[in-house]
Amino acid sequence: MPSSIYNCLSEIGERIIANKDYLTELDREIGDSDHGINMARGFKAVLEKVNPEEQDIGAALKKAGMTLLSTVGGASGPLYGTAYMESGKILSGKTELTAEDMKKIFEASIAGIQKRGKAIRGEKTMLDALIPASETYAKKLSEGSDMIQALEAACESAREGVEYTKTITATKGRASYLGERSIGHQDPGATSAMLTLEAILDYLKGK
Ligand code: ADP
Ligand code: MG
Numbered sequence: 001m002p003s004s005i006y007n008c009l010s011e012i013g014e015r016i017i018a019n020k021d022y023l024t025e026l027d028r029e030i031g032d033s034d035h036g037i038n039m040a041r042g043f044k045a046v047l048e049k050v051n052p053e054e055q056d057i058g059a060a061l062k063k064a065g066m067t068l069l070s071t072v073g074g075a076s077g078p079l080y081g082t083a084y085m086e087s088g089k090i091l092s093g094k095t096e097l098t099a100e101d102m103k104k105i106f107e108a109s110i111a112g113i114q115k116r117g118k119a120i121r122g123e124k125t126m127l128d129a130l131i132p133a134s135e136t137y138a139k140k141l142s143e144g145s146d147m148i149q150a151l152e153a154a155c156e157s158a159r160e161g162v163e164y165t166k167t168i169t170a171t172k173g174r175a176s177y178l179g180e181r182s183i184g185h186q187d188p189g190a191t192s193a194m195l196t197l198e199a200i201l202d203y204l205k206g207k
């Protein structure tokens with residue numbers, strides 16, 4: 001029987017693959033029309049490479065990260081790859097995910113993406129979905145919410161973050177070549193980050 005972490009990665013992968021054309025279309029407007037193609041290729045490989053019976057969450061996430069790093073390409077491959085690998089490191093040996101672990105996943109992912117990509121909030125990247133989602137998640141936990149409630153609120157913040165990317169100029173990555181002409185367009189990477197969080201939430205709800 002597939003492990004929980006494999007089922008969660010499947011939910012993410014299926015969501016990304018189902019939105020391949022949507023993500024690519026967003027990237028056509030402010031990039032080079034490959035974000036959906038890149039991400040779908042990466043997650044197809046993840047679902048082939050990660051052992052479906054892997055119980056160790058850390059090992060599965062590290063494997064997913066290495067696979068994304070070597071198959072996604074573009075700017076997003078190393079960034080998502082790092083996020084999954086850093087998350088894997090902190091969950092090494094764990095077979096159950098707690099609400100506190102999810103908080104650490106957010107923080108390690110963001111730290112990894114920032115270390116590698118040097119972007120901050122407000123530069124029209126995946127961080128504009130992830131940072132507000134992470135902050136909301138931590139706040140909700142501190143107020144007593146459980147993992148699903150906190151992640152529901154975090155997804156709402158991610159969706160707001162994606163909307164916010166339409167209003168700002170890209171200053172990192174390929175979209176920055178457009179300067180102010182990038183205003184009015186939604187960031188593809190913020191969108192794939194939001195889809196990832198929604199898939200994790202749906203996985204947890206359906207468990
Ligand atoms: P490429 O731009 O190389 O074609 P993708 O199209 O796969 O790569 O991914 C583009 C996405 O990567 C952008 O929408 C943005 O969210 C994200 N991105 C680009 N540069 C950075 C960065 N330095 N930090 C964080 N995210 C970034
Ligand atoms: Mg691109």
